[in-house]
Amino acid sequence: MVTETLLEEELHRLAGSVPDPELPVLTLDELGVLRGVDVLAPGKVTVRLTPTYTGCPAIEAMSADIERVLHDHGIPEVSVVKVLSPAWSTDDISAEGRRKLAEFGIAPPRPHDVTAPAGGPVPLTLSVRCPHCGSTDTELLSRFSSTACKALRRCVTCREPFDHFKEL
């Protein structure tokens, strides 16, 4: 990988500070979807972005937001390209991002078990902690919730339903 220049680093930081359109507590950098910024010529920049889920509609809002932020920073020509490989994983969410998710009321994804077979749902070795009361006694209501990336769970202790950012 080519080392980023100072300008690229600065633009990377700017693009990375854009909030996620659906989970505004997280920045794109914390979500781990920003793959790089390339300055091709003065005033001409390409931003590489990877989608969380293949069909996630948020990527279009993310692209528009990145373009706006970089335009405001004096870059007239910004193109955001979608890269698929290597595939995004919930392991790409930063520690700070996980903390913010929990604070926001969404149970963060658990780290992948390195011994689990690749590509499958993660075996439930660690329990999902309720983001409201902290209890580990929670149950799955549905594998799919308000967005493709979340599952719906309920806390057995405090009885509150909550979203869980499921492992991918």
Place this chain on the structure above:
Amino acid sequence: MTATLALGDDALVLSHRLGEWAGHAPVLEEEVALANIALDLLGQARLLLSMAGDEDELAYLREERAFRNVQLVEQPNGDFAHTITRQLYFSAYQRPLYEQLASGGSAFAGLAAKAVKEVAYHQDHAEHWTLRLGDGTDESHDRMQRGVDALWRFTGELFEPVEGLEIDWRSLRSDWLESVSAVLDRATLTLPAGPQSGAWTAGAGRQGIHTEPFGRMIAEMQHLHRSHPGASW
């Protein structure tokens, strides 16, 4: 092109069928789950059709005979058990198919590596419902068995080799049969004994020959775009 359309049309058509459940699912959680699965498939379809040409033109302006999806995915939703059967049969096929594509060097490798993780959740969803309905009440068991029997004859086509896909079809078929048999067995359901395809169905969807309900499905799917060319949100 053949392979891209085959994969893309499977995803597009199944996505549309699942979308038809919106407003009709038996419980709210399933309403959301089926729509989310549909969205994953639509994402795959958009990437794949864009590889083959203009995604909107391909989705909305092709005639029935130009679609290359298998007949399984175009089958009407039926009752919830029927839809779950279709999901079970298809996800048990798509997951090992994408696993093989992900480990190969073709143009589909990147997409497949990404989508296979999503499809694992689709399969998990279908398997849990198969167990719950099959091993549930007499009524849910009967309905699930009816779905399993009714869609069986569309499963043979899944393993007809597609030009341009580097797939070990024999192992794909055995992976599929192994996982489907295991789930049906645990769900106290009977693996159908009949043929997996009739003379008139084998490979037909991949050649553009579709079953009668497909025409009505794409008429609805394409109606808006054809009535208002170039319309956008």
